[in-house]
Amino acid sequence: MPPRPDGEALAPAGGWRERLGRWVEGRGVSRFIIALIIVNAIILGLETSPSVMNRVGDVLLAANAAILGVFIVEISLKLIAFGPRFFRSGWNVFDFLVVGIALVPTSGPLEILRALRVLRVLRLLSQVPKLRIIIESLLRALPGMGWTALLLILVFYVFAVMGTMLFGEQFPDYWGSLGASLFSLFQIMTLESWSSGIARPMMEVSPWVWAYFVPFILVSSFMVLNLFIAIIVTATQSIHQDEEDLERRQLLAELRSINDRLKRLEGGSD
Numbered sequence: 001m002p003p004r005p006d007g008e009a010l011a012p013a014g015g016w017r018e019r020l021g022r023w024v025e026g027r028g029v030s031r032f033i034i035a036l037i038i039v040n041a042i043i044l045g046l047e048t049s050p051s052v053m054n055r056v057g058d059v060l061l062a063a064n065a066a067i068l069g070v071f072i073v074e075i076s077l078k079l080i081a082f083g084p085r086f087f088r089s090g091w092n093v094f095d096f097l098v099v100g101i102a103l104v105p106t107s108g109p110l111e112i113l114r115a116l117r118v119l120r121v122l123r124l125l126s127q128v129p130k131l132r133i134i135i136e137s138l139l140r141a142l143p144g145m146g147w148t149a150l151l152l153i154l155v156f157y158v159f160a161v162m163g164t165m166l167f168g169e170q171f172p173d174y175w176g177s178l179g180a181s182l183f184s185l186f187q188i189m190t191l192e193s194w195s196s197g198i199a200r201p202m203m204e205v206s207p208w209v210w211a212y213f214v215p216f217i218l219v220s221s222f223m224v225l226n227l228f229i230a231i232i233v234t235a236t237q238s239i240h241q242d243e244e245d246l247e248r249r250q251l252l253a254e255l256r257s258i259n260d261r262l263k264r265l266e267g268g269s270d
Contacts, residue, residue: 017080017081017082017083018081020077020080020081021078021081021082024074024077024078024081025078029074030127033070033071033074033123033127034124034127034128036067036070036071037120037121037123037124037127038124039063039067040064040067040068040120040121041118041120041121043060043063043064043067044064044118044120044121046060047060047061047064068099068102068120071099071102071120071123072099072103075095075096075099078092091126091132092126094122094125094126095123095126098119098120098122098123099120099123101119102120133236133239133240134236136239137232137235137236137239138232138235140235140238140239141231141232141234141235144231144234144235145228145231145232148224148227148228148231151224151227152220152224155216155219155220155224156182156185156186156220159181159185159212159216160178160181160182160185161178161181162212163175163181163184163185163212164176164177164178164180164181166212167202167206167209168181170202170205170206171202174198174202184198185216185220188213188216188217188220189216189217189220189221190221191217191221194213194217199213
């Protein structure tokens, strides 16, 4: 069996279940499922158009139900092939929940759950290896991103208190309270109309306010946000390294197995 996306091999029990597991996770079935996910995404988008639904609504609903049926069969075959070990893979659990949501009745007060059908499109994340690597990188980077986020919160708080004290009386719309200052700083961090909308009108009254904005932008928009990028890149590199280590261990295990067979053959010939 090929290694699972999360790095853990889910080996079926053996016999026909092993053959079933290899077939359902084979390249052909995976490509077929990816194609169905893309078609399903297009169908869900077309269902938002009243004119399209008036013309071919019955066909789209039937196709949507048929695709859902294929997804259910795929998940069922994996459950049969792997048994309880199916749930050891986080990606398998994700697929199970996404498909399971589609089976929840959507009539009456639960009609709002119809919108959750679009979550089936997210199955591409578990089927496309490159997308899996991106998601796994983000998950692995969460601890480091949490500490970086705490640093960013401290920077926001310090500058918000300073901004409220310095500019609150002259510019109450932007700096009249701690909440207003935090929102203004968030707009400045995104670099969205901060110069024409906030900084330059304030500089007409107090030309020195650039000394407040420039350090904040350097710290928040360039230094801290680049730390987020660096953490994600490091996590991605570690995932690639783990995959290479796994392949190396599997290759060594195969070489040891071949070496053991050769020794047994040599012993038998003697």
